[in-house]
Amino acid sequence: MYLNQHEIKSLLNTSFDNFVDFVNTLPDIRFTASPYGKWSAGQQLDHLTKSIRPVSSALGFPKVTLLYFGTSAIPSRSYNQLVADYERILDAGAKATRAYQPGVIYPAQRPALLQGFLLQKNKLINKLAGWSESDLDRYRLPHPLLGKITIREMLYYIAHHNEHHLSKLKDQELQGHTWQNQLQQLIF
Template sequence: MNPHHRDEILSGLADAQAEWVTFAAGLPLDTFFAAPAGGWPPVTHLRHLTLTHRRVTQGLLVPRPALRALFGRPGTARPYPELITAYRAALAAGGRAPARYVPAPDTTPSEAVRAGVMDAYTRGAEALRAALDRWPDDRLDRSALPHDLLGRVSARELAFFALYHDLHHLRGVQNVLNPQALEIP
């Protein structure tokens, strides 16, 4: 996978969302809520993604002149593979999600809770895509937004991150539950 244009990113985000929903819906209820040794259960990954989707969406909805006033122009315009390499390096250096993106553990596992979590994830993913869709492709490299691990990034780079982040968490869960799962493209 090597998206560049906004429509390619939007398509990748839609595909990642559909894959997450299909995967999560197919898990037995106890697996959906069970934490593997040293990791998050699938439900927590989805809640985490919903929180990060909300934050990226909020950033993309800020008027572009306000973004430029707040954060200036981006200092980088990395393509997808370079942005992913930088993110992986930040994780390898000990980078972790700030507490505001770490959801509380679920204490009442049920089908109703699973449905609510998946609905919130779906709505959040759709809102993110709608916010990104408002940006003309040629404007994605002109405004900067903050990222907790990567610093100031372009709107395009933030969209790349959102796409990779969904896949990173999905593949991580798949690898824990099935070690033969494929690596992220």
């Protein structure tokens, strides 16, 4: 499905809000615990914010500066195609590059992390209004795993990336091992 600006804005809002709503339901221990070596909810929130920040900044640059990354000679992929391509790369073993990996997160950081995440959402939404439909398909930005992709594709990616990490968090919650058992394993 090919999404227009209004649909992209809605998709972004939903993906950010769903992630925040879920994270807000977690007690501090589940916000900071890293079950089985996986990223905690706080670390995933930090990772998402780090990955969105450069895009929200770039959307405010004069478009002439974005010519550095070239322009796209082909139309943007559909949302579904971009998601399929990204998932294929992950299935092949790709991982977040060092710049986007989170550090240790503490419970007291939750309000600031949530505020920073929502700030990036607001920046994206506000800056998106300054882009024409044709410019979303013309200009490109580099992605560490997908290469140079159009602005439209980057916005699709951000929405999917948020949902991807939300799905990981929900899967961790549904695993057969209770959090109390995991804490006992860490302690003993």
